[in-house]
Amino acid sequence: MAEPIVSLTALYPRSRTVKISLLFIVVAVVCAFFSDVEITTLYPWQEMSRLAHGLITPDFSDFRVIVNALMQTIAFAFLGVSLGAVFGFLLSLVFDYRLVHMTCAILRSVHELFWALIFLQFFGLHPLTGVLAIAIPFSAICAKVYAEIFEEADTAPYNALPGGSRRVVSFFYTRLPMVWQHIKTYTSYRLECGLRTSAVLGFIGLPTLGFYLEVFFKQGLYSQAAALLLTFYLLIATMRWWLRPQLLLVYLILSIYMLLPAAVDIDMANVKRFFTEDIVPYPLRALDDGTTTVFATIQNFFHWFYELFWLQAFDGIVQTLLLTQVSLVLSGMLALILFPLITRHFQGTIGRGLGHGFLVILRSTPEYLLAYIFLQLWGPSMLPAMIALMLHNGAIIGHLCGRYANEIVLPNNSIKGVNLFAWEIVPRIYPQFLAFLFYRWEIIFRETAILGMLGLYTLGFYVDSAFEEIRYDRAILLIAITAIINIGIDSLSRRIRQYLRLTTTVQCGQ
Amino acid sequence: MPFSFELKSANLCYKNVDVLTNINLSIGAGEHVALLGKSGAGKSTLLHALYQQQRSYCALVPQNVALVEALNVFHNVFMGRLNQYNTFYNLLNLFWPQQDKLNDIQQLVRPLGLHDLLFSRTGELSGGQKQRVAIARALYQNNQVLLGDEPISALDTTQARHIMKILHDQHDTVILAMHDVEMALCFANRIIGIKNGSIVIDQPATSVSLADLQFLYES
Numbered sequence: 001m002a003e004p005i006v007s008l009t010a011l012y013p014r015s016r017t018v019k020i021s022l023l024f025i026v027v028a029v030v031c032a033f034f035s036d037v038e039i040t041t042l043y044p045w046q047e048m049s050r051l052a053h054g055l056i057t058p059d060f061s062d063f064r065v066i067v068n069a070l071m072q073t074i075a076f077a078f079l080g081v082s083l084g085a086v087f088g089f090l091l092s093l094v095f096d097y098r099l100v101h102m103t104c105a106i107l108r109s110v111h112e113l114f115w116a117l118i119f120l121q122f123f124g125l126h127p128l129t130g131v132l133a134i135a136i137p138f139s140a141i142c143a144k145v146y147a148e149i150f151e152e153a154d155t156a157p158y159n160a161l162p163g164g165s166r167r168v169v170s171f172f173y174t175r176l177p178m179v180w181q182h183i184k185t186y187t188s189y190r191l192e193c194g195l196r197t198s199a200v201l202g203f204i205g206l207p208t209l210g211f212y213l214e215v216f217f218k219q220g221l222y223s224q225a226a227a228l229l230l231t232f233y234l235l236i237a238t239m240r241w242w243l244r245p246q247l248l249l250v251y252l253i254l255s256i257y258m259l260l261p262a263a264v265d266i267d268m269a270n271v272k273r274f275f276t277e278d279i280v281p282y283p284l285r286a287l288d289d290g291t292t293t294v295f296a297t298i299q300n301f302f303h304w305f306y307e308l309f310w311l312q313a314f315d316g317i318v319q320t321l322l323l324t325q326v327s328l329v330l331s332g333m334l335a336l337i338l339f340p341l342i343t344r345h346f347q348g349t350i351g352r353g354l355g356h357g358f359l360v361i362l363r364s365t366p367e368y369l370l371a372y373i374f375l376q377l378w379g380p381s382m383l384p385a386m387i388a389l390m391l392h393n394g395a396i397i398g399h400l401c402g403r404y405a406n407e408i409v410l411p412n413n414s415i416k417g418v419n420l421f422a423w424e425i426v427p428r429i430y431p432q433f434l435a436f437l438f439y440r441w442e443i444i445f446r447e448t449a450i451l452g453m454l455g456l457y458t459l460g461f462y463v464d465s466a467f468e469e470i471r472y473d474r475a476i477l478l479i480a481i482t483a484i485i486n487i488g489i490d491s492l493s494r495r496i497r498q499y500l501r502l503t504t505t506v507q508c509g510q
Numbered sequence: 511m512p513f514s515f516e517l518k519s520a521n522l523c524y525k526n527v528d529v530l531t532n533i534n535l536s537i538g539a540g541e542h543v544a545l546l547g548k549s550g551a552g553k554s555t556l557l558h559a560l561y562q563q564q565r566s567y568c569a570l571v572p573q574n575v576a577l578v579e580a581l582n583v584f585h586n587v588f589m590g591r592l593n594q595y596n597t598f599y600n601l602l603n604l605f606w607p608q609q610d611k612l613n614d615i616q617q618l619v620r621p622l623g624l625h626d627l628l629f630s631r632t633g634e635l636s637g638g639q640k641q642r643v644a645i646a647r648a649l650y651q652n653n654q655v656l657l658g659d660e661p662i663s664a665l666d667t668t669q670a671r672h673i674m675k676i677l678h679d680q681h682d683t684v685i686l687a688m689h690d691v692e693m694a695l696c697f698a699n700r701i702i703g704i705k706n707g708s709i710v711i712d713q714p715a716t717s718v719s720l721a722d723l724q725f726l727y728e729s
Contacts, residue, residue, distance in 0.1 A: 156576035157589075160644075162651050163565035164593035169600040173589050177580040 016500050017431060028329035031322040037386070040379030047377050054222020058230050065212060065224075066231055073198045073208040074235070075255035076127070080134025081194035082252060085187050087135070088142025095147035107140035109486035111446045112197045113368070113453065113460075114479050116204055117467055121278070122270040127259035130206045134197055138190060145186055146179075153178045188243055192236060196366040199232065203368065203453075207262075210369065217376055229365070236364045278472040281305070308474055313481050316452065316459035320482075323382055323458060324445045324489075327389035331444065332437045334394025335401055336426065342402035345410065345425060355402075362395030367447050371454055380455045385448070393444055397436045405429050435502040442490040449482045513567050513654070514538040515560045515685075522552070522559050529555045531707050537685065537700075539654070542678055544694035544715070545687040547704035548727045553687035554659050556704065560685060561657050569651035569681075573659035575644040579633030583624055586632050586643050587615050590651035619646050621676060623669075637664040645673060649680060656681040660689055671696075691723050 041047065060066065094100050116133035123129045157174040202210025209232055216225040277285065283300035286292045292300070340346040341355030367388050374384030408428055415424065452460025459482045466475035515537040522530040529552040537543055537560070545553045554573060561568055569590065577586050584607055592600055603611055612628070619625055622642045627635065632643055641664045648656060656677055662670040670690070674697050678684055688694040694701065694715075701718050703711030703726045710726070711718065 154576075156572060156574055157578045160570050160572050160576040160647070161589055162569070162591065162593040162653070166592070166597050166600075169592050169597050172601060172604055173581070173585065173592060174578050177578050180580060 017434060020496060020500060021434070024325070025329055028325050031325045035319075035322045035326060035382040035386075037383045038379075038381045039383065040381060041377065044378050050220070051222050051373070051377065055226045055229075057223050058227040059221075059223035060227045062224055062227070066228055069202075069207070069209050069212045069228060070231060070235060071258055072206075073195060073202075073232075074251075075258035076130040076134065076201060076206065076208055077191060077194035077198035078251055078255040079127075079131045079259065080198065081138055081187070081191045083131065083135035084138025084194075085142050085190065087139035089146055089183075091139060091143035092146035092150060095143055101144070101147075104140035104143045105487055105490070106483060107136055108144070109442075109446070109483040109490070110137065110479060111450045111482075112137055113200065113204065113450050114463065114482070116201055116206070117463065117475070118479070120204060121467065121472060122274040123266060125205055125262070126264065126266060127262050128266070130198065130201050130208070131259070133201060134194055138194065142187070142190060146183060149179050149182050149186065150175060184245075188239070191243065192239060192364075195232075195236060196364065200366045200368045203372070213369065214372070217373070233361055233364055237360055274472065279476045281473045281477070282471070305477075308477065312462040312474075313459070313478055315457060316449075316462045316478070317481070317485065319382075319456070320445065320449050320452070320458040320485075323385055323389075323451075323456070324441075324448045326382075327386050327393070327448065328437065328441055328444050330386060330390035331393035331397060331440070332433070334390050335397035335433065335437070338394055338398030339401040339405060339429075340421060340425075342399065343405045343425070345405065345408070345420060359395045359399050359402075362391050363399060365392065367392040368450065368454070371451050375454055382456060385451045385454075385456055385458075388451075389444055389447060393440055397433070397440065400436045401429055401433050404432050431500065431502055434500060435497060438493045438497050438502070441493045442486055445489050446482075446486055449486075513564055515563055517559065517563075520559070522555050524552070524555045529707065530704070533709060535702075535709065535712075537683075539683050541683055541685075541700050542698045543685045543700045543702060544698035545685065545702050545704065546691060546694060546711075546723060546726055549689070551704045551726075552707065553704060557657055557659050557685065557687050564655065567653060568655045568657050569648040569653040571641075571644050571648045571656070571658040571661040573663075573687075575640045577632040577640055577643055577647075580631065582629050582631055583619065583635075583643050583646075584612065584615055584628050587619065587646045587650050590647040590649070615646075615650065618650055619643075622646055622673065638666075638669075641665060642673070645677070649676070652680075654681070655683040655685065658684075658686040660687055662693070663689060691720060695720065 091100055091104060095104070112133050115136055116129055119126075119129040119132055153175055157178070158170055161170055161174065199209035202208035202212065203214060205211065209228060213225055213228055216222070216228065281301060281304060283297055283304045286300070287294070287297050338355075338359065342352050342359060344352065347355060370388035370391055371385050374387055378384050405425055405428075408425065410424055449459040449463075452458035452462065453464045455461065459478060463475050463478045463482070466472070466478060515535070517533045517535040520530075520533045520535075521528050522533060533556070535556075545556060547553050561570055578589075585604065588603055588607075588611060595603075602608065616625055616628060619628070619642075622645060624639065624642055624646060627639065632640060635643065641661065645658075645661055648658070648661075658677070661677070662673055665673065670693065674693060677686075678697050684698075686694070686698070688698075695718070698715045701711060701713055701715050701723070702709060703723060705726055711723070
């Protein structure tokens with residue numbers, strides 16, 4: 001056999017981006033092989049057509065329910081995000097301290113729904129449960145992003161100030177006004193995220209959108225559910241018109257007024273017992289009683305941990321990682337398919353308008369909600385979760401890629417269609433695309449863990465069961481394990497971005 | 511209080527690369543110095559080193575003007591005196607400009623042609639206007655030394671001449687990096703030329719001519 005004139009491997013030296021992409025695709029294929037993907041409901045298509053029919057015949061007759069659900073959703077989001085933004089801002093000023101950014105990393109790594117489950121145990125369905133579940137992780141996220149925004153700000157005006165200017169004053173005259181617009185934009189994006197979170201909190205019993213959706217779905221009232229969803233999209237799509245700085249105070253007061261009736265007295269004894277007894281690992285509690293020796297206690301503790309880890313956590317971790325890796329790659333693939341919908345190189349003004357509308361709907365629907373709907377239709381397996389994660393995250397990354405692609409100026413316009421896509425646009429946006437995707441990796445993991453609460457065997461399933469069995473010590477340990485893996489993925493993602501020399505401006509999808 | 515700028519066998523670097531090596535320089539009160547040299551020679555680096563040495567005596571007009579673009583002209587000029595008032599008064603002026611300060615600054619910017627722009631955001635101004643705001647901020651500081659990094663580069667000749675006169679009249683000591691050699695000779699009393707990482711000329715302005723300085727710009 002004749003030697004090839006040019007060896008293909010020499011002609012096509014694998015770049016780091018290509019290598020990493022291939023690695024993730026191979027991992028995802030292997031993971032998909034081990035995941036349980038099937039449709040278990042008897043008549044999935046029948047149920048789907050009923051849902052589709054409901055979506056095109058929304059029923060707004062239960063107007064009072066819709067308004068109340070939305071008002072509650074807004075109220076929780078507003079209070080949670082406001083607190084988060086204020087504390088996040090204060091923390092961002094001292095974010096250089098190791099203690100502060102470590103604490104923030106930990107607070108951020110626990111999903112809002114896990115926070116809600118924790119507070120639910122001792123506050124019950126008190127408004128504080130929902131408000132704190134949003135405020136705590138949001139403070140940590142805002143702290144990080146605000147700190148990055150401050151870091152990016154130009155220091156030249158600060159250096160030009162007369163020597164001896166007070167730090168506080170310099171801050172208010174130079175750094176703050178320079179980043180103010182950026183912080184405002186990011187905070188309003190956070191409010192959008194807060195609205196989604198608030199809606200999902202309804203699934204654990206708070207009176208927000210998710211609660212009513214679950215009620216409607218359980219009864220097969222798809223037209224009512226559709227009306228609720230459509231108003232929610234409308235609320236998010238019109239945010240830039242109703243979210244005005246001068247109205248913030250009004251909204252804040254209204255939110256407090258909305259939530260106040262449910263704010264019954266908090267039993268501090270419950271709170272105390274939760275932190276001092278309930279979450280202490282079960283074997284260690286025996287130490288206080290004086291019924292066992294220290295040695296036996298330690299032995300029991302290890303036995304307890306060993307059992308919990310191998311019987312629950314391990315399987316949860318494996319399932320969560322499998323689903324994460326498959327969903328990550330699926331999201332990326334969908335994003336590459338979706339972004340041309342909003343890109344001027346492929347679409348006219350009308351086409352782009354429709355594309356934007358489509359992506360807004362996909363990304364305004366929380367993954368949890370999508371997964372819930374698909375689970376109802378197809379029965380429990382990894383499939384509904386994968387599709388839900390793919391749609392939501394694919395739409396977000398697609399949106400970011402589309403915006404980026406719109407800024408590309410091409411030298412000539414002679415090529416079109418698939419050639420333009422494959423030869424001109426994708427090669428140009430690919431590094432940026434990977435950066436967006438890796439930013440979302442930890443978010444996808446956190447969400448995957450949570451989806452267990454819907455009945456998949458990811459970590460959330462075991463956390464939820466532990467809470468149901470009132471084994472708070474187990475629940476907290478499982479949440480801690482989830483958080484540790486989440487921090488690990490975050491740092492791995494950062495390493496990969498460094499290896500690929502990917503730089504992005506802050507806040508892309510964080 | 512007497513002061514002077516002193517550099518003894520100093521190596522000055524920009525972004526961790528030595529730009530100027532073994533620099534010996536002394537500039538005292540009352541001198542009006544022009545730093546000359548082609549772009550990239552190290553004028554800014556030298557100016558920056560001088561600024562760091564005597565920051566409390568210096569008002570600075572940086573090359574990139576360094577304005578806070580989200581704030582208006584009044585605020586950016588007022589910043590020149592942030593070290594002179596207490597924190598409360600400074601913050602009060604940020605949110606609610608005081609009448610007497612408005613009057614002071616209005617008067618100060620009138621000769622600079624900015625009096626109609628007092629409440630315009632500096633981000634919306636043209637390059638020349640921004641440069642004049644940076645100059646106004648330095649003038650308002652009213653310090654003993656003025657350090658300027660090509661402070662008139664974006665202005666037309668008539669304007670530039672007018673402003674150079676104001677800058678030199680109102681400061682006891684002036685050190686400006688200049689790219690307009692003619693203007694430098696006209697206003698400075700000492701010329702310092704930089705080439706290939708060191709000071710190659712340091713003479714009274716009266717003893718050098720335009721032609722003597724030509725070699726600074728040849729490669």
